[in-house]
Amino acid sequence: MRYSALKVFTQGLTGNKGWKPVWREPDPKPQYNVIIIGGGGHGLATAYYLAKEFGIQSIAVLEKGWIGSGNIGRNTTIVRSNYLLPGNQPFYEMSMKLWENLEQDFNYNAMVSQRSILNLFHSDSQRDAFVRRANAMMLSGADAELASAEDLRRELPFLDFDNARFPIKGGLFQRRGGTVRHDAVAWGYARGADLRGVDIIQNCEVTGFDIKDGVCTGVQTTKGAIKAGKVAVCVAGSSSRVMAKAGIRLPIESHVLQAFVTEGLKPVLPGVITFGVGHFYVSQSDKGGLVFGGNIDGYNTYAQRGNLPVVEDVAEGGMAIMPMIGRARLLRSWGGLMDMSMDGSPFIDKTHISGLYFNGGWCYGGFKATPASGMCYAHLLARDVPHPHATAFRLDRFKRGYLIDEKGQGAQPNLH
Numbered sequence: 176m177r178y179s180a181l182k183v184f185t186q187g188l189t190g191n192k193g194w195k196p197v198w199r200e201p202d203p204k205p206q207y208n209v210i211i212i213g214g215g216g217h218g219l220a221t222a223y224y225l226a227k228e229f230g231i232q233s234i235a236v237l238e239k240g241w242i243g244s245g246n247i248g249r250n251t252t253i254v255r256s257n258y259l260l261p262g263n264q265p266f267y268e269m270s271m272k273l274w275e276n277l278e279q280d281f282n283y284n285a286m287v288s289q290r291s292i293l294n295l296f297h298s299d300s301q302r303d304a305f306v307r308r309a310n311a312m313m314l315s316g317a318d319a320e321l322a323s324a325e326d327l328r329r330e331l332p333f334l335d336f337d338n339a340r341f342p343i344k345g346g347l348f349q350r351r352g353g354t355v356r357h358d359a360v361a362w363g364y365a366r367g368a369d370l371r372g373v374d375i376i377q378n379c380e381v382t383g384f385d386i387k388d389g390v391c392t393g394v395q396t397t398k399g400a401i402k403a404g405k406v407a408v409c410v411a412g413s414s415s416r417v418m419a420k421a422g423i424r425l426p427i428e429s430h431v432l433q434a435f436v437t438e439g440l441k442p443v444l445p446g447v448i449t450f451g452v453g454h455f456y457v458s459q460s461d462k463g464g465l466v467f468g469g470n471i472d473g474y475n476t477y478a479q480r481g482n483l484p485v486v487e488d489v490a491e492g493g494m495a496i497m498p499m500i501g502r503a504r505l506l507r508s509w510g511g512l513m514d515m516s517m518d519g520s521p522f523i524d525k526t527h528i529s530g531l532y533f534n535g536g537w538c539y540g541g542f543k544a545t546p547a548s549g550m551c552y553a554h555l556l557a558r559d560v561p562h563p564h565a566t567a568f569r570l571d572r573f574k575r576g577y578l579i580d581e582k583g584q585g586a587q588p589n590l591h
């Protein structure tokens with residue numbers, strides 16, 4: 176069923192009785208051409224583009240929980256392409272272009288809202304670094320705009336410009352950045368993939384791999400064994416646990432990242448704003464809640480809940496740039512599992528086991544990458560060569576010394 180204004184109108188007149196489930200609930204078949212492990216945003220996008228752009232048939236997505244139960248339904252919904260390094264920036268700009276056309280492409284309302292993102296800077300040296308970043312962004316075709324403190328005083332008068340420790344000296348805007356309704360992205364990709372014949376199998380955990388003589392021929396699951404021509408792992412925060420079942424140790428640690436939502440307020444924030452000294456980012460949802468987050472909890476864990484010191488740290492970041500946030504009441508908070516790589520950048524690569532592929536290491540920034548990650552992973556799976564915008568995301572880059580250390584923090588995931 177194609178969604179359209181006419182459909183909404185006619186369904187409204189006939190009691191909304193004609194809407195169909197958005198995807199089927201099939202039982203797994205004994206064999207597929209491609210099995211994708213993980214029904215998060217990246218896994219579903221990969222299945223969608225594999226079927227749509229590369230014409231691959233007989234695809235299954237195996238999800239241990241339900242669609243949207245992972246980070247795709249837990250993130251703070253920010254999309255942007257304001258990266259610096261050559262391995263990253265063109266990839267994220269490709270993602271931004273896919274976001275811009277996504278709703279028409281998969282015929283689903285994902286509430287793509289290019290309401291802008293502003294990175295505040297608080298010192299002259301930080302301004303210089305942001306100018307460099309803006310130049311790198313423009314070289315890849317992205318938009319970037321430097322704003323002075325005076326510009327920001329006019330546009331965002333509620334910011335604390337004269338904070339004694341962290342005065343705001345200006346900011347870097349990406350006006351095309353913004354937010355997208357996270358779980359609608361999962362539903363839209365799931366629907367688009369299902370329409371093209373992809374089997375989306377929920378409550379189906381992969382418990383092992385069938386590997387013989389260096390070739391992966393299928394997986395063991397809680398719903399039985401399934402054979403496959405290619406097996407594509409795409410499990411985000413569970414990457415190290417799942418790949419360990421294939422005997423592969425990854426340069427990835429799992430940490431928890433928390434998110435927070437306040438009570439609904441009248442519209443006050445026009446876009447996304449980030450603090451330049453600590454780690455704090457905030458936007459306002461269409462329902463009025465301030466949605467914000469900050470640092471990961473700095474210890475390894477697979478628990479999807481965080482601890483109070485980070486709550487305090489995030490609240491301090493908010494108070495430093497926007498004291499009025501102290502009057503808002505916090506309604507909810509939750510945590511998600513982050514697959515933190517050692518240089519803060521992702522992987523989309525084959526493994527040394529024939530037929531086994533890996534996508535992960537998205538850290539706390541993988542939501543914005545969802546469309547490009549799906550497209551590039553599908554390209555790798557269909558053609559067995561990396562997409563031109565994902566050639567740097569290799570598993571052996573640490574061995575070769577080609578790190579993509581966007582933040583310059585070295586091999587300390589807890590600092591990325």
Ligand SMILES: Cc1cc2nc3c(=O)[nH]c(=O)nc-3n(C[C@H](O)[C@H](O)[C@H](O)COP(=O)(O)OP(=O)(O)OC[C@H]3O[C@@H](n4cnc5c(N)ncnc54)[C@H](O)[C@@H]3O)c2cc1C
Pocket residue numbers: 212213214215216217218237238239240241243244245246247248249250251252253254379380381382409410411412413417432433434468509510511512513537538539540541542543544
């Ligand atoms: C609090 C928070 C805020 C964030 N904010 C942002 C943001 O503003 N912008 C941004 O760009 N990114 C953000 N991120 C990061 C982003 O959400 C993730 O990088 C991205 O969603 C990860 O990819 P995914 O959607 O495929 O992951 P997931 O949705 O986690 O998908 C992985 C799936 O694999 C499944 N799985 C695991 N093990 C198995 C198994 N053995 N068998 C079968 N299935 C399995 C899991 O159940 C899960 O559904 C945030 C994350 C969190 C937690």
